Amino acid sequence: MQYRQAKTGKLLIELLPNKCDFCGCCVGVCPEDAIELKEAEIYIIDERCTNCSKCVWSCPIEVIKFNKAGVPVR
Ligand code: SF4
Numbered sequence: 001m002q003y004r005q006a007k008t009g010k011l012l013i014e015l016l017p018n019k020c021d022f023c024g025c026c027v028g029v030c031p032e033d034a035i036e037l038k039e040a041e042i043y044i045i046d047e048r049c050t051n052c053s054k055c056v057w058s059c060p061i062e063v064i065k066f067n068k069a070g071v072p073v074r
Pocket residue numbers: 029030031032033034035044048049050051052053054055056
């Protein structure tokens with residue numbers, strides 16, 4: 001299974017490719033307006049993301065993962 005890293009640093013956000021159903025939950029919950037949904041892709045804008053993790057918990061099918069050491073925690 002492949003992950004696409006959207007953020008580097010203390011915490012990582014990872015997106016499981018080909019699983020997102022584009023419900024928009026993560027986009028709506030992000031307080032930094034850091035998630036964009038376009039052309040059937042989710043983009044996390046690194047410069048805006050504060051690693052608050054709200055998007056992780058908002059995703060109903062656990063497409064967005066947070067980890068501290070390259071290991072999914074959810
Ligand atoms: S971790 Fe927080 S700031 Fe970063 S993309 Fe997710 S909801 Fe937005």
